[in-house]
Amino acid sequence: MKSSLFSKTLISQTPGSKTLFAKVMGSVLCFWLTACASTSVLATQKSGKPSVTVPGSFADGNKGLAQRLNARQTPTKAKNVILFIGDGMGVSTVTAMRIHAGQKNGMTGEEYVLTMDRFPHLALAKTYNTDQQVSDSAGTASAIMTGQKTRAGVLNISPAVKKGDCANALKAQVPTLFEQASQNGLSTGIVSTARITHATPAAAYAKSPHRNWESDKDLPESARNAGCRSIAAQMQNAITSGTLDLVLGGGNEKFPKEFMDTLPGTKLISGADLSATDRKTPLPIVGLFSQDHMAYMASKKPNNTEPSLSEMTRKAVSRLENTQGGYVLMVEGGRIDHGHHAGKAELALEEGIEFDRAVKAAVDLIDPDETLIIVTADHSHVFTIAGYPTRGNPILGTVIGNDKTGTPKTKPTLANDGLPYTTLGYQNGIGATKGERSPMLNSGQVIIQKAAIPTDYETHAGEDVPVFAIGPSSDLVSGVMEQNTIYHIMRHALGF
Ligand SMILES: [Zn+2]
Known part of the structure; x- marks a missing residue:
């Protein structure tokens, strides 16, 4: 039922x-x-x-x-756990996603309800790394995967070891939820729109003192000599040793050419391959659909054959539902983060909406009495929703406010320099301009939101992120908690 x-x-x-x-x-x-x-x-x-x-x-x-x-009555024991990580999906991003999704559906937008909005339990997670006030994805994903925080840029290695210190890292590896799931007879899977060797998905299967050691070519010779292995090599090992059963994402350029040939199980290289899989397709299933990160939803070309995050999630969940011992699945919306770094909110929000579709795809396939679903972000971005735009004002555009009686004006609100400004903005990034501000900067079809501080890339932000939860033990997701507590809740729910 x-x-x-x-x-x-x-x-x-x-x-x-x-x-x-x-x-x-x-x-x-x-x-x-x-x-x-x-x-x-x-x-x-x-x-x-x-x-x-x-x-x-x-x-x-x-x-x-x-x-x-x-929603007060919640079962406690979970057979399965699905962890959704919207990379960089802070609270302001969720709000803007919601408005953008509503406006795409012909609504004013603010009243729209995302699937994650409907989850009954919610907490705020503190995202700092052991050595950074504002975190990176490797340290935060490690906190969620291992139950303890570590340094920025490090994957599942004790915080006692410095970033890039291979010799000491080999002696300070931390057990992960995926390993424990595998030892307890559960199947495991990862789905991401980023390179599958990128920090967040890598935290599911790899241990590395440096997140950038993705391929054998990326691994410095000194680290190789000291005994470290690339993240890609660790993924191959996890699949062949049976501790990782399903992988769908991007980034095949990080693997040797013969990787797919020598792999046991089912290999997928296109969306059509994925469509052809079903609940009985033998595990392991590995699909790497792009060279680098997968294409942005907002700029995907018509001839692009990559599957969407929701398609990959639907296939992953329906396949893993057909396993005996339960499963742990991590799904990452990897490019929300990249859109923000580029200062282009539309890219981030379209990725976020697709991420929410993926959440819905999972919700539609699982039994909520046996599957704990957690939806969270690893960290936030310096992204704001500003000014006093009127209800239904296009979220990607410039601020048009109300007059004194609350009636919408017809012209944009002007700042002290006599120029309009975008509702969405960044504290830093490429949208910052020196001297006189042009009304809107355009790069191709995608608007660059305004920013205050000129930097090459917009950065992460340090405030807490939301944690949405539904299913067994989801009531434990409450209050303000350290991010690594998410691991302990998942582990408790699974009864390890
Ligand atoms: Zn980032």
Whole structure:
């Protein structure tokens, strides 16, 4: 039975699917129905008539309480764990994703509800590394994978060892959740839109004092002589030794040419190959669909055959659901982070929306009484939603505010220098301009959001990130917690 928690927590509706909603929800009326009626929400607002059905009303707030009362009962033992990491998906990114997704659906946007928004349990995670106030993906993914924090740039090695110190790192490797899952008879899998040897997915299977030692070519000779192995070589070993059962992502350039030929199990190189797999396709399954990171959703060419994150997730979950002993799966939305570093919010937000689709793909396939799903970010970005734009103002555009009576203006709000500014902005990055500010900088089709400090790349940010959870033991995800506590909750839920 997969209905109980779903109906308790209202997560199974699709935007626009009123019929499904009505079926699943029965008598539980919900703000979501109003949110689905996008055009009427918009029309009601524009005509200026007050409406009790606009999301955000007193009654809708009260329904939020009802959902929470219903979600209090949670089973404790998980058969499976799915960990979603939106790389760089801080709170402001989630909010902007939600607005952008809603606006793409013809809504004002702010009232839109992502699948992750429907998860009943939530915490804030503190993301600092042992040696950095603002963290990197290797240290944070290690914290989530091993239950203890470490240095930035280091994968599953004790913080006592300095970054890049191979000899000492070999003596200070830390056990991971994936290893423990494998030892306990569970299957394991990773899915990512980044190179599969990139920091976050690498934390699932590799131990390295330097995140950049991705391929044999990237490994310095001194490290090789001291006994260290590249991240790619460690992945090959994890697959052949049976501790890693499913790998879908990008970055085949980091592997030797004969890698796919010598691999046991099922090899996939295109989206068509992936489509041809089913619940019985023999494990291990390895699909590396691009040379480098996979293409951005926002700039994917029509002839691109790479599968999307949601397609990969759907295949991974449906295959792993067909295993006996349970499974642990990590799914990374790897390019949310890259879009932000480039100062191009649209790239990041489109990746984020696809990431949320992947969450929904998993939710639709699992039994919520036996699968714990955690959705979190490894770290945030210096990304803000600023000014006082009117309701429904295009989230990627410039700020257009309201007049004194609360009626939308027709022209952009101007800053002290007489120029408009984007709602979304960055504290640093390539969007910063010296002297007079041009209204909008364009690079191809993608707008570069404004930034304050000129740097080559926009950077990570140090504030806490959200942790959404549903399923067995998800009620343990609460309060403000250290990021490494996520590991302990997953391990506790699995009963190791
Ligand atoms: Zn980053």
